Every structure is written in structure tokens, then in C-alpha cells.
Amino acid sequence: MGMSDLSGLKLETNTDSDIFQKDVSEVFSTKYLLDKHVSVGLDSTYVLLLDYNASKDTIAGALSNGNVSLYTSDLVKKESFKVHEDSITGLQFSPTEPNLFYTSSMDMEVKLWDLRIGGSQGPVKRFYDSSAKNPGGFHKPLTSFSVNASERFLTAGTEQVRGESFLLFWDSRSEELLGGYWNTHIDDITTLKYHTSDPNKLASGSVDGVVNVYDISQPTEDEALIEATNTESSVQKIKWFNKESEDSLAIITHTEDVYLWRVSDSCPAQIFKRDQITNLGLRRSSVESAYVVDVHPSLDNPLFFLCGSRCPNNSCLRVSYPKKSKLKPYSDLKSSKIRNELVRCSIMNESTGDIVTGNESGIIAKWSTADKGENNSCDNDAVSAKMSGSSKSSRKFKPY
Template sequence: MADIIDTEEEDRDIVGPEEIEQLFSKKYNLLTETAVSLKKSYINKLATSKSLKIAVSLVDNSIEVYQLSNTSLSKVCKLSGHKKELTDVVFLPKEEHLLHSCGQDGLVKLWDTRTSGSCVQDYKDEEEQIVRPYLCMDVSCNSRVLCAGSQTVQNDAYLVFWDQRITKPLGGYWNSHTDDITQVKFHKKKPSVLASGADDGLLNVFNIMEPNEDDALTYSLNVENSIEKITWLSDTQASCVTQSSDLQVWDTQRGDLIRSYDRDKISRTIKRSRGDDCYMVDTYRSADGECVMLAGSHAGSGNVLRSVTATSKKLQPTSNFVGNKQIVRCCSYNAERDILVTTGESGRISIWSTSAEIKEQNGVGHKLATSMNKMRVRHKPY
């Protein structure tokens, strides 16, 4: 019997280097980079503050916190305390030295990065004996309300709310999702507005000031695919990245699907030949208000990382991140400084900017050559 030969070509660029250079015209430089461990250590989650304090969660269920200064990344502290997989981290918007985390051990913790990373508060669940493994969390823009989303437990998936100053839950929702809740994101300006996404394919929008769950649920939008990431792009628009690396943008005031792009469309825009080898990292709102998508390819050494911008008519190639060294899983954009932070499977924290020259630093990373400017309680959760 003849051997079966795989004739499928590996993913590659469909245009030459000169055209890539011209198409991806917004240039980002790798300012600085650090590896969180001498061994490759997969980074699961990323959180950044406005002052560019950076927290990453690692596969050993610990958190490492760094500060971006004018010239480099410096390690602030390491946090350990979760007994099972650590699933999310988020800084308090109003108190950037404080950091929340949650995990599949059902624990929600508050850490103070000023005190060598000590845990200053554990948030209790209800008095029931049920352990709710949490997969995601977020804090409202006024730093008052904390929400965590759970795996399905006894046929219910929970959104649990706390006043971040008090350990006992304010309440919870458990009827709006029928599968594991994968994302919760508070609105950037409206502390009462929350979006949640789950493996049931629903993108739900809540007004948590309403007295009960039924009244709080403003829209239940059917994405028809498991939701991996949600981003608020504007006052009225939210995007979601699906498990199959498709992107949808929704109007959360009217409940309308505005734009939708599948993985093949995105891969063609970043000028790659095989959609199956490409992946979506996340979306963010650029400094000029556009929706930017970050995507990459698994092919070769996994160094291909590019961004595209979603205009009203089509996708436009934007940036080619030359010098990327890993499959990127998380990103965070700082619009004030036009800085993008990326992390991923090789355990690297990479800082990208359009504004500064770079130089080699001991063959390991790069640094700036110039300084940067500047529950069973179904009631109203808050």
C-alpha cells in the first residue's frame, strides 16, 4: 500500500516582501521584551493599567507583575495563591496598585502590588457547598463592582457580583446563559452596563441597576458560535472573537449585527494563504477610534503577527509586527501612548510602539533609546 502523502502546502505570504512593506504601512517597533522564565512558560492572561503596569498569569497558577518605565520592563512582584488553574486577572481602574484574580478553584482574590504582592482579600461565594469554577472576571469602570463568570455547575452558569470592598456577594444571575461563561466585560464609561459571552453562543448585555435578572437583560444576541473574547469598541459597539477565529461587531443599543468577518477573510487581509493556519488574537480600539484586529499564523516558527483595521466598507492591512517570536494569545492596547502589549505561548512580554527608536539589549530584548511621553440571590447586584 502506497504511503499517503500530504500535499497541503504550509501557510505562507501570498505577496512579496516589498508589497507587505507597502500594505502594512503603520510601523511598530519592538521597544522592550522580557521572558517571564528561563523555560518557555505559556502566558494565559494579560492585564494592563493606564500607567502600564502589566500582570500576566502563568501555567503554574501564579501571577507576575511588571512595570514599564522609560527604558525597560522591571519586575514588581510574583503572586501565588490559587490552587487550580488561574483564569483571569484585572487591575482596578481607579487604584492601579490593586489587582483581582479568579480561578477554577472558585476563588476570587484581591492583591496589593505595593506590599510585595500580598493577598489582601478573599471574596466568598454563597454559603452553599457548591464550588463555582470561575473562568473570567472584570471590574466596573468606577472600581466599585466586581463580576465573575463561572463554568456550568448543576446545569447553571453563574454571573456573581460583589461590591469590591465587601467579601460577601451582592447577588447573581444564572438564567441567561446555558453553558460555560467565557467572558465578562464592563462598559468603559457606564459602570452599570455589562456584556457577557459563553459557549452557548450568546452575547448578553445587562443593565445591572435593574432589580432582577429578567429586567437587567437588555439584549441576548446570538453569535452562533462559542465566544472567546469581548471588547467594547465604543459607547454602543462591542466586538466578539469566536472559538473559530471569526469576528463579529454588534450594536448593543439596537441589537444589530454591524459587521462580520470569518477567519478566511481575515487571513486573506493579512496576506496569508491558509485560513486554517491563521488565528485571531483580539480586537482593540485604536487612538483614532478604529476597530483594529490582531491576527497571526501558526505556520513556521509562529512569528507572523499582523493587524488589520475594519472600516465601514472593508478590512484594511495596517501593521506588520516584525520581530515577533511567539504565537500571541493576549494583547492590550494603550491609546494614550500608542503602545501595544502582546504575550503568548513562549512566555514573552513584548512592548510595541510607533514612536521610538530601538537598539539591541544584550541580545535578549530591546529597550527605548528615547524616553516616552508622558448565588442564589436573585436581586439587583448593585
């Protein structure tokens, strides 16, 4: 399961509106403009996932037609090619080799691609569940994946198959399947994230509502599970961030709530429910129209929330940030040049503050400070300017 499927909602036009009387720029005072935008293809093509490689100045977008499109940071197209026949479920640039990126799919494979040869010669490596070929084995569609900081291990999560959900581990050098965990989730594993610097720390989230943290250096699954919390709602995305020098996770659920969990604590310290996000972050009236795109670490604030309203003809895309138990308005991302269709994914450049979004209209858009706005002209509709920026049993498996 990916982002909440809001595309089928039948919302009346103009049923959502701002809950303030001031000009938008007074409430969302950090001003941004649409810098660049590009269409990835036909209107029916969604942008599902985005990732950015700073050293190669490359943005990768995973599309609903099974393609990956590559662009410069100014959205100049480099290449587009087919990576999977089935739905793409993961996209990640290599953490150690800037010319490489990985993709995963419901077709039960993770593939490694090389920017230097593009897609014409196919993937340079393929990772698949070799145990499916064993007697009694079965295929497991891959719903998510992550590569650890040292790039020694690749881990993928699966759908629930025959009553079990799996974390599968490969040696990224040899493509060998090392083993798996299968006792810590009881439904589809929707999201996986290795810690950005600790190669042994892995987090997973599931439709079962549970978010787990593992130390994969431990000899068994039972010992590897070091922390867990239950959101009691299907987990959509997780992201590592640092709060007061401690490892923390931002958790986004399919009910559009956000949990901020310092993993050394027994439970999340802050929970922002959908109605709070609507009223405080978006400053909108319709809770049913509100959705969360993603949460991004930044230089000046621990986190930025990127959220939107799905209301037809009156949609919006806005940035807010948590301060104590409240959400504070930050910026309104709006332009007459593109429609704010449901935004499925986003990335943020922490050093420049640029935000790149991908939506259901097949538009990738880059939002930047006013002096970098598209064609260096002010967009009257844009609010513009600078952003600084469960029980366990022992499973004998050790990835090492």
C-alpha cells in the same frame, strides 16, 4: 474556556505564505519595531493574560504556572509571585485605586492584591461563593470576572455546573456575595466585561454563542437583560468600544471570527469571518493557521485587529483595521530576536500606540515606533514604525 487551543494543531511547515508579491513593508506600511522583550521563566510557561496600569506604570502578566509577574512599561521586572494554585482565568487592575489588582481562578476565588505589599502577605481580600456551603450548595469554578467602573461590584462567571451557569455578584467593599443570575446562559460563561464608564452596564459571553448586555440596576434578572445577540459560535472574548458615539461590542469567537455589534441594534452590523481575516487582514493563504489575538480601540481608528498565523517556521503577527466591510493591512510585527509563537494576549496603549504581547514561549514583547526600537537599532527582519497611536424567567435579585 480561554483562547482557542491551537497549540495541538499539526500544521506542516511552510503551509502558510503571503498572498502578495510586494515587500511586506509596502503592504503593511505602518512600521513597528520590537522595543523590549523579556522571558517570564521556563519555556513551558505561557503568558495567559495582560493588563496595564498607566498611573503606576505597571504591566501585570498572568502566567500558566499560577504566578503573576509585574513589570514597568519598559519591561523591567518588579516582582513575581503565586496568586492561585489552579489556572488563572482573569486579571484586572482596579478602576479606581491604582495600587490594586484582581485575579480569578478555576479554584473558585477572586483575589484582590496590593502592589504596595506585593504577594508576600497574600491577598488583601478574597471573594468566593459562600452559597456553596449551604445545604444543597455546590462549588462553581470561575471562568471569568469583571469589576465595574465605580468598583462597587465585582461579577464572576462560572462553568456550567449541574446544568446551570451563573453570574455571581459581590460587594467589592465587604466581600459579601449579593446573589446571582443563572437563567441567561446555558453553557460556560467565558468572558465578562463591565462598561468602561457606565457602572451599571455589563456584557457577558458564553460557549452557548450568546452575548448578553445587562443593566444591573434593575430588580430582576429578567428585567436586567436589555440586549442579546447570538453568534452561533462559542464566544472567546468581548470588548467595549465606541462607534459613532454609541456603545458597541467587539466579539471574538473560538472559530476566529470577529463580530462588531452596536448594542442598540438587533444584530451585529459587521461580521469578519476567519477566511476574511486571513485573506484581507493577514494577507495569508492558510485559513486553518489564522487566529485572532484581540481587538483594540485606538486614537486614529475605532479598532485595530491583532491577528496571527500559527504556521510553524512561517508564523506572523499582524495588525489590520476595519473599513466598511473590508479589513485594511496596517502593520507587521516581526523580529529576528523572538519567535512569533502563538500569542495568547495583548494590550495597547492608546496614547502612544505601543502594543504589548504575551505568547506561549513565555515572552512578553513590547512593539513601538522605529525611533524607540530595542537598543535604537534597526532590526532587518522587523517591519518598523509609528502607530498613532433563549427564554427568560424572573429571578428576584438586585445587586444594590
